[in-house]
Amino acid sequence: MNGEPDLYVGGQWRHASDGGTRESINPADGSVAAVVDEATDADAREAVSAARAAFDDGAWRATTAAERSILLDRIADILQRDKESLSVLETRDTGKTLVESRIDIDDVTSVFRYYAKLVGVEADRVIDVGDPAVISRVVREPIGVCVLIAPWNYPLLQMSWKIAPALGAGCTMVAKPSEVTPLSTIAFVHLLEEAGVPGGVVNLVQGSGAALGAALTDNPDVDFISFTGGLATGRTISKVAAEHVTKVAVELGGKNPHIVFADIGTGDAWDASVDQVLTGVFLHSGQVCSAGTRLIVEESIADDFVAELVTRAEKIRMGDGMDAASETGPLVSEQHRAKVEGHVASAISEGAKLVTGGSRPSDATLEKGSFYLPTIFDRCDRSMGIVREETFGPILTVERFTEEAEAISLGNDTEYGLAAGVRTSDPARGERVVRALRHGTVWLNDFGYYTAAAEWGGFGKSGNGRELGPTGLAEYQELKHIWHNTAPKPAGWFKGE
Ligand code: NAP
Numbered sequence: 001m002n003g004e005p006d007l008y009v010g011g012q013w014r015h016a017s018d019g020g021t022r023e024s025i026n027p028a029d030g031s032v033a034a035v036v037d038e039a040t041d042a043d044a045r046e047a048v049s050a051a052r053a054a055f056d057d058g059a060w061r062a063t064t065a066a067e068r069s070i071l072l073d074r075i076a077d078i079l080q081r082d083k084e085s086l087s088v089l090e091t092r093d094t095g096k097t098l099v100e101s102r103i104d105i106d107d108v109t110s111v112f113r114y115y116a117k118l119v120g121v122e123a124d125r126v127i128d129v130g131d132p133a134v135i136s137r138v139v140r141e142p143i144g145v146c147v148l149i150a151p152w153n154y155p156l157l158q159m160s161w162k163i164a165p166a167l168g169a170g171c172t173m174v175a176k177p178s179e180v181t182p183l184s185t186i187a188f189v190h191l192l193e194e195a196g197v198p199g200g201v202v203n204l205v206q207g208s209g210a211a212l213g214a215a216l217t218d219n220p221d222v223d224f225i226s227f228t229g230g231l232a233t234g235r236t237i238s239k240v241a242a243e244h245v246t247k248v249a250v251e252l253g254g255k256n257p258h259i260v261f262a263d264i265g266t267g268d269a270w271d272a273s274v275d276q277v278l279t280g281v282f283l284h285s286g287q288v289c290s291a292g293t294r295l296i297v298e299e300s301i302a303d304d305f306v307a308e309l310v311t312r313a314e315k316i317r318m319g320d321g322m323d324a325a326s327e328t329g330p331l332v333s334e335q336h337r338a339k340v341e342g343h344v345a346s347a348i349s350e351g352a353k354l355v356t357g358g359s360r361p362s363d364a365t366l367e368k369g370s371f372y373l374p375t376i377f378d379r380c381d382r383s384m385g386i387v388r389e390e391t392f393g394p395i396l397t398v399e400r401f402t403e404e405a406e407a408i409s410l411g412n413d414t415e416y417g418l419a420a421g422v423r424t425s426d427p428a429r430g431e432r433v434v435r436a437l438r439h440g441t442v443w444l445n446d447f448g449y450y451t452a453a454a455e456w457g458g459f460g461k462s463g464n465g466r467e468l469g470p471t472g473l474a475e476y477q478e479l480k481h482i483w484h485n486t487a488p489k490p491a492g493w494f495k496g497e
Contacts, residue, residue: 006037006186006206010050011199017043022207024183027095027330028320029368034092036182039205044174044215047203051145051172052221054200061142061170065120068168072116075164075195079109082191086184090156091321093181095329095369096284098321107452108160111468114452118473119168133487140477142170143247144223147216149209149237150185151229152178152332153287153392159185161456161467162226163192163202169476171224174203176216178229180332182206209233213240220244224476227251228289230390231461249465249475251289251457253390254418257411258292258447259433261404261424262301272445273423274308277396280421280447282316282374285328286394287336289462290419292447294387296410299400306378306398310356313374313396318361320369330369331393337370340393344375347386352377352397382413390416404429408436417459421447440466 005013020038025031039047054060079086087101094101127136148162155177166173177185189204205212209229217225218240225248227237234250241248258280264273280292297305319326331337337360344358357375360366372394380387380397387397401407411420411433420439424430434442440458443449450456455469466472 001034008204009047026092027370039207041215044205044212047174047205048221050200055172069116069119072112076109076112078191089183093183104157111160111164111452115164115168135484146171146173146224148175149227152181155181156184158228165473166476172201179208251463254289255414255416256419257294258421259407260297262298263425264423265425276447281396295398302400330371334370343391350384353379412438416462418462
């Protein structure tokens with residue numbers, strides 16, 4: 001970063017082989033946050049080869065679960081020690097507020113702590129095959145060389161959901177952060193080195209996904225690809241990996257419904273619902289895969305509910321994430337803001353009723369950043385692109401319903417299936433609706449929370465893998481059945497007569 005080498009291959013820090021660099025832009029003001037090395041295709045191939053060699057060498061995968069657990073805990077300690085500097089990097093690179101970045105680093109830490117406790121806990125499965133001389137057991141082994149590709153919205157958090165279980169399982173890996181937000185991952189890999197991760201076990205390349213994609217995914221030396229990002233990229237990677245029969249887990253986008261029944265109550269209960277619908281969609285300017293972008297609200301309260309949302313949305317304080325007064329930051333880049341603006345223009349042309357936002361803020365102090373106002377469209381329906389496609393920006397659409405079955409049907413009427421929220425004071429209805437929704441995470445009277453101990457992933461086109469929880473570790477393991485006969489006898493099938 002800024003002249004220091006940023007690629008980490010086989011335990012060595014180095015510059016790109018062609019000397020290439022890229023500016024990482026602070027979206028709050030358009031300034032250059034840092035200049036980082038930009039890997040070439042050859043660098044990426046070397047990184048995969050280094051991970052392959054470190055795996056095949058056998059020393060790392062022969063470490064005990066207890067040794068890897070101690071390492072994961074040490075990494076968690078170092079993360080907490082450097083929480084502030086990592087948070088500042090994350091804010092400068094993504095634009096999110098410093099408060100959010102600090103929460104991210106705490107979450108990253110909790111993922112390492114969780115897997116430190118989990119590794120080695122899953123016992124081998126011993127099977128009684130009916131012959132006391134035979135010991136039949138199923139053991140877990142590391143899957144091998146992993147390519148870990150992360151998006152820009154939660155750069156270090158998304159990467160930690162991959163690196164922590166991969167290390168815990170005894171895999172080796174190549175990490176590739178988004179070219180838009182590489183800074184926290186570069187700093188983190190320095191910390192992994194300090195914590196004692198052996199050379200070659202974690203390798204790091206950054207650069208354009210389009211340029212490095214083939215080297216990382218169209219590569220027979222790779223055993224597993226864990227990808228988080230958009231649907232189109234997920235499709236591309238899945239197709240390429242299929243040629244090598246490489247296992248792939250893709251964690252993709254969402255178009256997440258937040259269903260509000262008229263029985264939510266009044267007073268504090270009403271306020272909690274308004275607040276969580278607002279936070280669920282406008283946190284991090286809507287650049288959250290599980291953002292509740294589709295409000296599906298019962299007709300009898302819809303006018304009042306939307307009116308209050310509009311009032312609250314117009315009070316959201318936007319600004320540089322480093323400013324403690326800012327409640328939300330900019331979009332990650334000018335390019336991304338242009339995409340959001342395109343979606344808003346289409347929504348208007350399709351007849352969605354714009355009730356607030358729909359433009360850049362007029363505040364002159366925000367002019368240099370890629371800010372966009374919290375935006376709400378009322379009177380939306382499924383025929384509109386703004387209801388179907390993921391915008392990944394601060395846009396809330398409102399659909400209305402009158403019957404419970406209609407709410408469920410609307411909630412499931414999406415090609416995605418990442419997350420959903422339901423708000424009702426009737427526990428029986430709540431249970432009915434959450435079970436009927438086809439989404440990977442469903443919150444009942446809450447929104448947006450998760451824990452490292454519970455699986456995260458999508459139904460439908462939101463993905464085919466699971467991160468976090470025991471399954472998040474199992475993704476990085478192969479199962480091997482060992483049949484050990486302690487008193488072998490002839491099979492006696494062929495008589496030799
Ligand atoms: P993206 O454009 O698909 O990129 C994701 C990552 O893939 C980046 O590191 C990107 O590199 C890389 N990439 C691009 N083309 C590639 C290729 N051909 N081969 C290999 N890698 C390639 O997604 P994004 O815009 O960064 O992220 C936003 C998306 O992520 C949204 O759809 C969001 O919903 C989703 N997301 C999902 C989850 C989840 O848990 N399901 C969590 C967070 C985000 P470059 O950036 O360098 O091009």
